[in-house]
Amino acid sequence: xxxxxxxxxxxxxxxxxxxxxxxxxxxxxxxxxxxxxxxxxxxxxxxxxxxxxxxxxxxxxxxxxxxxxxxxxxxxxxxxxxxxxxxxxxxxxxxxxxxxxxxxxxxxxxxxxxxxxxxxxxxxxxxxxxxxxxxxxxxxxxxxxxxxx
Amino acid sequence: xxxxxxxxxxxxxxxxxxxxxxxxxxxxxxxxxxxxxxxxxxxxxxxxxxxxxxxxxxxxxxxxxxxxxxxxxxxxxxxxxxxxxxxxxxxxxxxxxxxxxxxxxxxxxxxxxxxxxxxxxxxxxxxxxxxxxxxxxxxxxxxxxxxxx
DNA sequence: CTTTTTAGTTAAGCAGGCTTAACTATATGC
DNA sequence: GCATATAGTTAAGCCTGCTTAACTAAAAAG
Numbered sequence: 578x579x580x581x582x583x584x585x586x587x588x589x590x591x592x593x594x595x596x597x598x599x600x601x602x603x604x605x606x607x608x609x610x611x612x613x614x615x616x617x618x619x620x621x622x623x624x625x626x627x628x629x630x631x632x633x634x635x636x637x638x639x640x641x642x643x644x645x646x647x648x649x650x651x652x653x654x655x656x657x658x659x660x661x662x663x664x665x666x667x668x669x670x671x672x673x674x675x676x677x678x679x680x681x682x683x684x685x686x687x688x689x690x691x692x693x694x695x696x697x698x699x700x701x702x703x704x705x706x707x708x709x710x711x712x713x714x715x716x717x718x719x720x721x722x723x724x725x726x
Numbered sequence: 727x728x729x730x731x732x733x734x735x736x737x738x739x740x741x742x743x744x745x746x747x748x749x750x751x752x753x754x755x756x757x758x759x760x761x762x763x764x765x766x767x768x769x770x771x772x773x774x775x776x777x778x779x780x781x782x783x784x785x786x787x788x789x790x791x792x793x794x795x796x797x798x799x800x801x802x803x804x805x806x807x808x809x810x811x812x813x814x815x816x817x818x819x820x821x822x823x824x825x826x827x828x829x830x831x832x833x834x835x836x837x838x839x840x841x842x843x844x845x846x847x848x849x850x851x852x853x854x855x856x857x858x859x860x861x862x863x864x865x866x867x868x869x870x871x872x873x874x875x
Numbered sequence: 876c877t878t879t880t881t882a883g884t885t886a887a888g889c890a891g892g893c894t895t896a897a898c899t900a901t902a903t904g905c
Numbered sequence: 906g907c908a909t910a911t912a913g914t915t916a917a918g919c920c921t922g923c924t925t926a927a928c929t930a931a932a933a934a935g
Contacts, residue, residue, distance in 0.1 A: 584858045588842050589835075591861040592748075594868045596838065597774050599745045600752065600767070608788065613921065614763065618749070625746050631883060639757065644923050646884055651921090668882040668931045686738075689745065693737050696867045704863050709733045711860030712740040714853050718845045719743045762891065780913060793893050795914055800891090817901045817912040 599689055606685045616652055617681075620674060623658070624682040628673045630663070657681065748838055755834045765801055766830075769823065772807070773831040777822045779812070806830065 607617035615638070622637055623629065635645035649672060652658040657678030663669035674682070697705060756766035764787070771786055772778065784794035798821060801807040806827030812818035823831070846854060 584846075584854060585843075587858050587862050587865070588846065589839055591865045591868075592838060592842060593774070593835070594865060595744065596748045596752075597770070598868075599741075599748065600770075603745070603749065604767075605788065615922065618753075621746070621749075625742070632881085639754065640922085641924060642883065643885080643925080646882095648922075650884085663882095666882080666932070670883070686742070689741060690738055693741060694734075696864060696871055697733075697737065699867060699870070700863065705733060707856065708860045708863055709736050711857045713736050714849065714857055715845060716736070716740045716743060718848060719747075721848070722845060764892065781911085789892085790894060791913065792895080792915080795912095797892075799914085812912095815902075815912080819913070 598692060602689055602692065603685065606688055610681055610685075612657075612681075615648055617685075619648060619652060620657060620678050620682050621685075623672060623674050624679060628671050630669045630671065634672070652678070747841060751838050751841065752834065755837055759830055759834075761806075761830075764797055766834075768797060768801060769806060769827050769831050770834075772821060772823050773828060777820050779818050779820065783821070801827070 603617075604614060607614050610617065612620070618638065619634060622634070631645050631649055632642055634640075634649060635642045638645070640648075649658060649660065653660050657675055659673045659675050661671050661673070663671050697708065700708065752766075753763060756763050759766065761769070767787065768783055771783070780794050780798055781791055783789075783798060784791045787794070789797075798807060798809065802809050806824055808822045808824050809819050810822070812820050846857065849857065
């Protein structure tokens with residue numbers, strides 16, 4: 578029982594630190610690119626999940642189709658997104674990151690990763706093995722959870 | 727060498743999933759409370775770091791004092807923040823979460839934690855021990871890194 | 876073939892965040 | 906004690922995101 582409580586405490590502590598760090602980092606990075614957070618989030622979403630349509634964006638961010646269309650349009654105008662007609666359904670559009678758009682997101686991800694690298698740098702080899710194992714376990718569990726839903 | 731590459735890959739994969747989830751969760755939660763993301767972020771910051779002044783907010787979020795003052799004012803009006811005069815410097819204000827403000831943040835954190843709980847629920851006891859150990863290591867490393875800077 | 880549904884766009888209008896500029900009030904340096 | 910710096914507020918104005926409403930065009934249903 579105390580085991581369980583302690584375990585819970587450990588995960589919570591870690592989450593608090595990690596979430597705070599990554600949120601801070603992302604909003605700072607987005608600002609440095611000159612993009613608004615909503616705009617940048619769309620780029621991230623596309624990088625994470627791959628090509629999609631305008632209505633997927635509106636669903637994902639819980640905004641109207643109109644709002645999504647306008648945001649997407651700005652990103653297309655700015656050269657971060659490519660909007661082509663879906664050949665299988667000519668009403669729909671297929672959104673894709675341009676090279677420039679992708680490079681923005683990748684750059685942001687790398688900055689986040691750098692923090693983790695700094696963290697890990699000072700660990701011993703055994704510690705690193707432990708961390709590696711644990712994160713692999715969690716990643717797998719997350720993927721399983723995703724599928725089930 | 728391949729060890730190192732693999733390790734790097736594992737942490738990256740985990741970070742991508744975790745960051746994506748938590749960002750998505752936070753923005754969704756903030757919206758459900760009726761607060762804007764900037765407003766909610768201020769509440770989070772106060773919960774994370776404790777009481778501070780208006781200019782600490784402007785520094786932290788890289789906005790002008792004027793903007794911070796206005797955001798804070800809205801939160802005070804809405805009853806989520808308490809703004810009192812600093813007795814040791816009567817120019818300065820001390821910002822504190824009200825009970826209602828704190829409860830919002832805590833509620834958000836708990837929703838994030840629930841995801842992690844779901845993740846962990848399906849792990850074996852040994853796996854849980856491994857995860858627990860590893861997260862404790864990372865948390866400690868993060869705290870050490872914070873101090874050094 | 877007509878009706879209805881779906882995907883997306885456009886325009887008007889509102890609300891929010893942010894900036895600059897001007898201001899008040901307190902604290903600090905010389 | 907006076908000049909300067911610091912903490913915060915207020916107001917005007919801009920830009921962005923978002924919504925509703927009206928619209929186009931294509932697909933699906935009947």
